[in-house]
Amino acid sequence: xxxxxxxxxxxxxxxxxxxxxxxxxxxxxxxxxxxxxxxxxxxxxxxxxxxxxxxxxxxxxxxxxxxxxxxxxxxxxxxxxxxxxxxxxxxxxxxxxxxxxxxxxxxxxxxxxxxxxxxxxxxxxxxxxxxxxxxxxxxxxxxxxxxxxxxxxxxxxxxxxxxxxxxxxxxxxxxxxxxxxxxxxxxxxxxxxxxxxxxxxxxxxxxxxxxxxxxxxxxxxxxxxxxxxxxxxxxxxxxxxxxxxxxxxxxxxxxxxxxxxxxxxxxxxxxxxxxxxx
Amino acid sequence: xxxxxxxxxxxxxxxxxxxxxxxxxxxxxxxxxxxxxxxxxxxxxxxxxxxxxxxxxxxxxxxxxxxxxxxxxxxxxxxxxxxxxxxxxxxxxxxxxxxxxxxxxxxxxxxxxxxxxxxxxxxxxxxxxxxxxxxxxxxxxxxxxxxxxxxxxxxxxxxxxxxxxxxxxxxxxxxxxxxxxxxxxxxxxxxxxxxxxxxxxxxxxxxxxxxxxxxxxxxxxxxxxxxxxxxxxxxxxxxxxxxxxxxxxxxxxxxxxxxxxxxxxxxxxxxxxxxxxxxxxxxxxxxxxxxxxxxxxxxxxxxxxxxxxxxxxxxxxxxxxxxxxxxxxxxxxxxxxxxxxxxxxxxxxxxxxxxxxxx
Numbered sequence: 001x002x003x004x005x006x007x008x009x010x011x012x013x014x015x016x017x018x019x020x021x022x023x024x025x026x027x028x029x030x031x032x033x034x035x036x037x038x039x040x041x042x043x044x045x046x047x048x049x050x051x052x053x054x055x056x057x058x059x060x061x062x063x064x065x066x067x068x069x070x071x072x073x074x075x076x077x078x079x080x081x082x083x084x085x086x087x088x089x090x091x092x093x094x095x096x097x098x099x100x101x102x103x104x105x106x107x108x109x110x111x112x113x114x115x116x117x118x119x120x121x122x123x124x125x126x127x128x129x130x131x132x133x134x135x136x137x138x139x140x141x142x143x144x145x146x147x148x149x150x151x152x153x154x155x156x157x158x159x160x161x162x163x164x165x166x167x168x169x170x171x172x173x174x175x176x177x178x179x180x181x182x183x184x185x186x187x188x189x190x191x192x193x194x195x196x197x198x199x200x201x202x203x204x205x206x207x208x209x210x211x212x213x214x215x216x217x218x219x220x221x222x223x224x225x226x227x228x229x230x231x232x233x234x235x236x237x238x239x240x241x242x243x244x245x246x247x248x249x250x251x252x253x254x255x256x257x258x259x260x261x262x263x264x265x266x267x268x269x270x271x272x273x274x275x276x277x278x
Numbered sequence: 279x280x281x282x283x284x285x286x287x288x289x290x291x292x293x294x295x296x297x298x299x300x301x302x303x304x305x306x307x308x309x310x311x312x313x314x315x316x317x318x319x320x321x322x323x324x325x326x327x328x329x330x331x332x333x334x335x336x337x338x339x340x341x342x343x344x345x346x347x348x349x350x351x352x353x354x355x356x357x358x359x360x361x362x363x364x365x366x367x368x369x370x371x372x373x374x375x376x377x378x379x380x381x382x383x384x385x386x387x388x389x390x391x392x393x394x395x396x397x398x399x400x401x402x403x404x405x406x407x408x409x410x411x412x413x414x415x416x417x418x419x420x421x422x423x424x425x426x427x428x429x430x431x432x433x434x435x436x437x438x439x440x441x442x443x444x445x446x447x448x449x450x451x452x453x454x455x456x457x458x459x460x461x462x463x464x465x466x467x468x469x470x471x472x473x474x475x476x477x478x479x480x481x482x483x484x485x486x487x488x489x490x491x492x493x494x495x496x497x498x499x500x501x502x503x504x505x506x507x508x509x510x511x512x513x514x515x516x517x518x519x520x521x522x523x524x525x526x527x528x529x530x531x532x533x534x535x536x537x538x539x540x541x542x543x544x545x546x547x548x549x550x551x552x553x554x555x556x557x558x559x560x561x562x563x564x565x566x567x568x569x570x571x572x573x574x575x576x577x578x579x580x581x582x583x584x585x586x587x588x589x590x591x592x593x594x595x596x597x598x599x600x601x602x603x604x605x606x607x608x609x610x611x612x613x614x615x616x617x618x619x620x621x622x623x624x625x626x627x628x629x630x631x632x633x634x635x636x637x
Contacts, residue, residue, distance in 0.1 A: 172382050172434065
């Protein structure tokens with residue numbers, strides 16, 4: 001595909017607007033990271049470098065428990081939605097029918113439904129069914145919500161995967177199951193990694209769904225942070241926020257790097273962003 | 279390599295495919311001999327690819343049978359048929375390197391690694407890709423990808439190799455080179471090739487036999503020379519090469535095209551007087567000079583002249599509504615001054631046996 005012609009001179013106004021936008025976006029985040037290293041409790045005056053809030057955090061059993069809970073929720077949700085979402089993608093892509101198109105549209109609904117509605121609805125279902133709220137209900141709600149992301153990404157990759165390649169595998173002696181395992185799934189690996197990391201990142205710091213569906217103990221990290229903010233912002237929260245930022249950043253880097261390691265032609269993030277086509 | 283066995287590599291018996299009420303392949307009967315290079319030639323939508331897919335097992339016949347090496351495989355799934363396919367899109371496994379692509383089929387058969395490596399090496403030598411063993415398909419050119427697809431299928435030594443327009447995606451020069459190479463590889467390995475194409479040049483130059491398909495049926499089947507020189511239907515005559523087709527009425531050994539132009543058709547016995555038929559004469563069989571006494575001659579007027587490098591094509595009007603295409607070699611003695619121009623009165627002639635009656 002031909003690349004769009006680039007302007008020879010960058011218009012000054014566009015440069016200024018872009019710089020201002022990124023400043024607006026990242027300066028507050030940078031401030032949070034900076035004040036997590038403040039040696040005083042102040043959130044306005046930086047008086048000296050210290051890692052005391054990190055030490056605090058790693059000695060705060062309640063916060064650590066929440067971190068572990070959130071990592072567990074994110075991991076199980078990522079794996080669960082990956083399995084279900086991929087199966088759904090295959091169904092939608094390979095079985096063409098009118099009903100399939102309707103199901104396809106319904107699949108996308110969670111992407112546009114206000115999360116708070118999903119949260120309240122999940123809460124109603126869980127309490128109505130007499131389920132005890134806890135980590136399992138959070139995971140259930142998060143998987144329900146995340147399947148759509150996996151399905152959209154995997155389905156996009158599947159749609160561009162020629163059926164002839166599967167036929168070639170069958171022609172060369174593969175049973176349908178072997179051709180799925182040896183040919184189709186390897187081709188989907190970038191999409192699976194991308195959607196898995198995306199779901200992990202989304203679920204890990206998701207507040208709204210977790211807030212509605214969690215029990216009292218242990219609370220997922222975002223819920224824990226929210227409740228502690230009500231009693232005044234401690235710089236320990238900044239430390240937690242910075243750590244969460246780090247986790248998310250690492251996931252993004254991983255999403256960028258992993259496909260390179262697999263020598264795949266396209267980065268998995270290209271699948272989300274549309275990427276750069278050759 | 280396995281020597282060609284006698285008998286039929288592929289036999290089709292009343293093979294039929296109906297898609298949504300439309301008959302795509304209509305009660306096809308066909309026998310392809312072992313070791314033969316056989317082409318299915320026809321326009322797109324004639325059912326040739328569907329036929330190939332039914333032989334490979336990707337498409338279930340509505341009726342009829344597919345026999346491979348004398349064995350009925352009609353309800354055998356593709357992975358258990360002794361048949362391999364070279365796909366039009368090549369359908370290479372992008373996540374595997376050339377070596378693993380080519381060795382894929384042997385690994386599925388559980389052949390031990392040493393033998394696989396050896397056979398993959400031999401096969402890659404055969405298709406001249408010995409130096410690209412570790413490359414991914416994405417790193418190869420179109421022609422190289424084509425060779426990988428061929429090697430990946432051939433290495434399994436199938437009873438028949440199915441090729442679905444494998445050269446269509448290549449540019450003209452490469453395509454000509456690959457035609458010759460494909461033919462020589464086929465001779466070397468002795469495997470039956472069933473080649474699907476819409477390109478008549480390809481079919482004529484490579485095949486031992488050609489079947490011309492149209493509307494789900496085989497219009498004519500024979501050697502390239504046979505189908506070219508003696509087309510048996512209007513479609514076959516028009517699809518292979520160009521032909522001057524003239525409708526007329528048969529009467530005692532001639533076909534009356536106009537009241538002035540009666541074309542003798544000696545040796546034609548299957549028509550009776552008064553039958554509506556067509557006469558076909560190939561453009562290169564019509565002469566404009568150096569006539570021999572046996573030729574049928576008729577006067578005409580040049581309508582247009584077009585220069586094609588090796589040949590010159592004339593449109594010659596020989597009567598009301600009858601314009602013939604004449605193709606003349608640009609022989610060394612012919613200079614631009616020697617060519618005729620529009621409006622020139624000329625004499626044209628052909629040998630009577632080159633006028634073919636079609637019904």
